[in-house]
Each structure stands twice: as structure tokens, then as C-alpha cells.
Amino acid sequence: MRGDGTRLIATEDGHRVTPAELFFDLVFVYAITQVTALMAADPSGPRLLGAMVVLALLWWCWCCFSWLGNVVRADSGGLFSVLVAVMAAVFVVSLTVPEVYADRHGGLHAPLVFVLCYGTVRVLHLISYWIAGRGDAALIRTLRRTLVVSVLPPFALLLVGSALTGAAQVLVWFAAVLIDYAGIFLTGKSGWRIVSPVHFAERYALIVIIALGESIVAIGVGMADLPFSGPDLVAAVAGLLVSTSLWWVYFRHVTEAAEHALAAREGDERTRFARDAFTFLHLPLVAGIVLMALGLKQSLHQIADSHYPLSEPLHGLTAWALTGGVGLYLLAAAAILLRSTGRLPAVLAVGGLCSLAAGVLVALVPALLALVLLAVAVGALAVGYGRSARASGAAHAPAGAEPVEPVGPVDSVDPVGPVRRPTDPSGS
Structure with missing residues (x-):
């Protein structure tokens, strides 16, 4: 994969967080703020459950691209364009959060907009991973299982829930989250890579x-x-x-x-x-x-x-x-x-x-x-x-592990990034 501005560029061991990923995370600042506002507007048990469901869905959007950014550079090639599209979708999702459980009339239907944008993020993630993982048979099999088990059934439930209101909507969406997370637990044992x-x-x-x-x-x-x-x-x-x-x-x-x-x-x-x-x-x-x-x-x-x-x-x-x-x-x-x-x-x-x-x-x-x-x-x-x-004497490191430089949230970021030779996106 060559860095021609359109293709995906594989990472290597030692790859660090890029400024593009930091920029991507800014959208989630607003998203998390909106979840707090959602609970504050109606501090009750049902609203607490509903807000945690929304947080779990937003978290899944973020996690998808934390994994993808580990095998493909987020600041180069085609992935940056994907990140911009995902940022737009998640930002729209965040805008709908205060009304996602409200029974309001007029304008766009916030729950449906939320679900459609969420589905867009999941699809873009799978497509990007499929392009990056061509030639990696184990990853392609995992992507297929993820689509069938952990994406399509929950998305269908989210669509059904978007047509409901009150406790029924919260419970249907909660079921969608449970299926999604259980599906990843079952299908995510192999195929994915941490480079x-x-x-x-x-x-x-x-x-x-x-x-x-x-x-x-x-x-x-x-x-x-x-x-x-x-x-x-x-x-x-x-x-x-x-x-x-x-x-x-x-x-x-x-x-x-x-x-x-x-x-x-x-x-x-x-x-x-x-x-x-x-x-x-x-x-x-x-x-x-x-x-x-x-x-x-x-x-x-x-x-x-x-x-x-x-x-x-x-x-x-x-x-x-x-x-x-x-x-x-x-x-x-x-x-x-x-x-x-x-x-x-x-x-x-x-x-x-x-x-x-x-x-x-x-x-x-x-x-x-x-x-x-x-x-x-x-x-x-x-x-x-x-x-x-x-x-x-608990250093919290596994016995025999080599020392690893501690994580630093700011000074560990390499704003330029080293020049890397093209590698297989699977990290193998």
C-alpha cells in the first residue's frame, strides 16, 4: 500500500497516536457532554438506563476506530477521509442526544437520525477494515461474522426502537446493545490485530x-x-x-x-x-x-x-x-x-x-x-x-515482561510521525 493520498497506509509496532486521532476525539468531548445533559434533564432511573444505552452506542463508535487506527494510519491515505465522514456522523448523533427519548413533533425524527448515523459509522468501519485486511483470511472471516452477528441484528432493533417511545424504546435499544456487545465477545476472539x-x-x-x-x-x-x-x-x-x-x-x-x-x-x-x-x-x-x-x-x-x-x-x-x-x-x-x-x-x-x-x-x-x-x-x-x-512491590507488570514506556496523554504524541515502509495491514 503506497502513500498516494487515497490508499490505506499500514502501521508498525511502535506507532503512536496521531494528531488526526486527537482531532477525531474532539467530537466525543461534545458527545459525552450531551449524555450528561440527557440525564440532568430528567434525573430518573429510566433516563439513567437510557443515557447509559446512548453512551454504550457512542462508545462502540469510538472503539471501532481506535482498533482500526492501530493497523492503519489515521493521518494519511484514505483513512483520514473516512475519519472526517465518521466525525460528521457522530457529531450529528451528538446533536440528537437531548431529543433521542423525547416525544416531540416537527422537524427531523431525532431517534431515527441517531440510528441511521450510528449505522453509517459501523458500515464505514467494516468497509475500511475489509480494504485494509485484504489478504488476511482470518480477519475477513471475522468481519463477516461481525456483520451477521453484531451489526445487522442490533441495527434492526435500533430501527424498531426508533419508532417507539418511553420505556419500550429504552428496552429495545438496551437489547440491541446487549446483542452487539455479546456478538463482539463471541466473534472477537481472533482475526483482529493489535500492531x-x-x-x-x-x-x-x-x-x-x-x-x-x-x-x-x-x-x-x-x-x-x-x-x-x-x-x-x-x-x-x-x-x-x-x-x-x-x-x-x-x-x-x-x-x-x-x-x-x-x-x-x-x-x-x-x-x-x-x-x-x-x-x-x-x-x-x-x-x-x-x-x-x-x-x-x-x-x-x-x-x-x-x-x-x-x-x-x-x-x-x-x-x-x-x-x-x-x-x-x-x-x-x-x-x-x-x-x-x-x-x-x-x-x-x-x-x-x-x-x-x-x-x-x-x-x-x-x-x-x-x-x-x-x-x-x-x-x-x-x-x-x-x-x-x-x-x-506490585509493579502491575506480568512476570518477565520488558519495561514499557508509560503512557503520556500529551507529550507521547508524535505530530509528524516517522516515515514507514508499506507493510501488510494485518501486522503480520
């Missing part, structure tokens, strides 16, 4: 950064157009400290362990690990951040709004989301470490379970106090886990 472990780990580290950034944005949005006061200052700093502690857990422990484990594996074993630790287990990690962002947004709004006394606690779903999102994040981080090292980090697992259960207590104490206590607790957990990991 560059460092690139793959960087891609997921960057999307975690994006999600954490959205949680910080939620703090500012919650305080928008309201007078700024001393309690607001305390609440904003406490919210930032919560996000910082979660960043510390992931980037000081989780991502390095996952990258070591990915680099230590080969062939289909590497494929299965990438599917489990990154594609599957990073979804609840990101979902936890989105839920926490909802809690932060509502907390800051309530603390800043003079109509609420400072003694007023959070209520309903938002009370649980504040700590429950942190709990889901910590449990996902513990699961990634377990899959990477074979050891369960008890501090993270216990902390995650306690955070999930703490939503009941949040509804009993003032919102500002709950936020400050959460910041203290999560900060102490991050420090305590770091010390326990060092004390036990």
Missing part, C-alpha cells in the same frame, strides 16, 4: 482524559449564571480534587499495568486482552465519570443557587450519582488491574463498593459537606492505594 500496544493504550488513556475533562466542565456549567460565593469556591475545589484523585489512580497505576500486559501478549491472546481490558472494561470506567459529572453539576448548581439553603442535601438519582459514579469508576479500575496482573486490588474494590453504597448517606447530609467528604475520601484512597502498591 502497536503503545498506540492502543494511548488511545484509551486519551479518552479517559476527555471524560475527566468533561467532569471539570460540569462543575463550571453547574455554577453558570449564578452569583459566586465562598461555598461555591469550596465546592468547586472539592470537585476538582475528586477528578484529580481519579486521574491519579488511572494514570499512575491502571494504564501502565494494562499497557505492560498488552505488550507482553501476542496474537489472539493479545486480541482477547485488548477486547476485555480496554474495549469492555473501559466502558464502565467512562460511565462512572459521566455519572460523577452529573452529580458534580447538580451539586454545584444547588450550592450556588440562593434558593437552596446550604443545609439542603442532594435528592434522588443525583445523590447516588455523585458517589455511585466514583464507585463504578473504582470498580472498573480494579477489574482492569485484575485482568492485567491477575491480582485484585482490594483497596480499589472495597473503595468502589463503599462509594456505590454511599449514595444513601449523600441524601442525608448537606450537598457541600457531601462533596467535601467525597474529595477527602477519594484523595485518601488514591494515596493509600499508591502506598500499598509500593509496599507490596
Whole structure:
């Protein structure tokens, strides 16, 4: 495959994230923000499930091209044109998110637009992979199975659901997501390739950064157009400290362990690990951040709004989301470490379970106090886990693995990229 501007250009081991992929990720900043807004508009159990379904579908769009960008350069050849088309489709999907469950009349039917654009992304992904994988019989077989098992049946259900409203729409779409993910679990054991472990780990580290950034944005949005006061200052700093502690857990422990484990594996074993630790287990990690962002947004709004006394606690779903999102994040981080090292980090697992259960207590104490206590607790957990990991000598790398340079979200990006000779896109 030659770099003539139209063909796909294969990557090699050591390939790093490109500026084109960073640009691609910008669309998902807005998409994740829209999911938080979808929950905030109607903080209820059914809406929470519906928002998680939307997040799972958006996550699948992003994951498809994180895998493809690992075997084909995203900044050269025909893939960049595909990325631009996908960005347009995902951006339209993001625009429809606030109305995707609303029973409104007039204009375009938002659920149908959402489904058609989502289907376009999945089809473009499969076509691009098929072009890149010509000559790779195992990959072509996997692509066919994916189309039959994991793309067409869920897409049909999404189309059916787009004609429904309320709980029926949410349940049909939820079923489509379950079939899609189960299909990938069954068909994704072989055929796919991870050419560059460092690139793959960087891609997921960057999307975690994006999600954490959205949680910080939620703090500012919650305080928008309201007078700024001393309690607001305390609440904003406490919210930032919560996000910082979660960043510390992931980037000081989780991502390095996952990258070591990915680099230590080969062939289909590497494929299965990438599917489990990154594609599957990073979804609840990101979902936890989105839920926490909802809690932060509502907390800051309530603390800043003079109509609420400072003694007023959070209520309903938002009370649980504040700590429950942190709990889901910590449990996902513990699961990634377990899959990477074979050891369960008890501090993270216990902390995650306690955070999930703490939503009941949040509804009993003032919102500002709950936020400050959460910041203290999560900060102490991050420090305590770091010390326990060092004390036990847990480097989180598989036995005998060669050291791998830790992932860095900014300075690891090569804006130009080395000149590469054409290779087989399968990485073989």
C-alpha cells in the first residue's frame, strides 16, 4: 500500500497516536457532554438506563476506530477521509442526544437520525477494515461474522426502537446493545490485530482524559449564571480534587499495568486482552465519570443557587450519582488491574463498593459537606492505594515482561510521525 493520498497506509509496532486521532476525539468531548445533559434533564432511573444505552452506542463508535487506527494510519491515505465522514456522523448523533427519548413533533425524527448515523459509522468501519485486511483470511472471516452477528441484528432493533417511545424504546435499544456487545465477545476472539500496544493504550488513556475533562466542565456549567460565593469556591475545589484523585489512580497505576500486559501478549491472546481490558472494561470506567459529572453539576448548581439553603442535601438519582459514579469508576479500575496482573486490588474494590453504597448517606447530609467528604475520601484512597502498591512491590507488570514506556496523554504524541515502509495491514 503506497502513500498516494487515497490508499490505506499500514502501521508498525511502535506507532503512536496521531494528531488526526486527537482531532477525531474532539467530537466525543461534545458527545459525552450531551449524555450528561440527557440525564440532568430528567434525573430518573429510566433516563439513567437510557443515557447509559446512548453512551454504550457512542462508545462502540469510538472503539471501532481506535482498533482500526492501530493497523492503519489515521493521518494519511484514505483513512483520514473516512475519519472526517465518521466525525460528521457522530457529531450529528451528538446533536440528537437531548431529543433521542423525547416525544416531540416537527422537524427531523431525532431517534431515527441517531440510528441511521450510528449505522453509517459501523458500515464505514467494516468497509475500511475489509480494504485494509485484504489478504488476511482470518480477519475477513471475522468481519463477516461481525456483520451477521453484531451489526445487522442490533441495527434492526435500533430501527424498531426508533419508532417507539418511553420505556419500550429504552428496552429495545438496551437489547440491541446487549446483542452487539455479546456478538463482539463471541466473534472477537481472533482475526483482529493489535500492531502497536503503545498506540492502543494511548488511545484509551486519551479518552479517559476527555471524560475527566468533561467532569471539570460540569462543575463550571453547574455554577453558570449564578452569583459566586465562598461555598461555591469550596465546592468547586472539592470537585476538582475528586477528578484529580481519579486521574491519579488511572494514570499512575491502571494504564501502565494494562499497557505492560498488552505488550507482553501476542496474537489472539493479545486480541482477547485488548477486547476485555480496554474495549469492555473501559466502558464502565467512562460511565462512572459521566455519572460523577452529573452529580458534580447538580451539586454545584444547588450550592450556588440562593434558593437552596446550604443545609439542603442532594435528592434522588443525583445523590447516588455523585458517589455511585466514583464507585463504578473504582470498580472498573480494579477489574482492569485484575485482568492485567491477575491480582485484585482490594483497596480499589472495597473503595468502589463503599462509594456505590454511599449514595444513601449523600441524601442525608448537606450537598457541600457531601462533596467535601467525597474529595477527602477519594484523595485518601488514591494515596493509600499508591502506598500499598509500593509496599507490596506490585509493579502491575506480568512476570518477565520488558519495561514499557508509560503512557503520556500529551507529550507521547508524535505530530509528524516517522516515515514507514508499506507493510501488510494485518501486522503480520
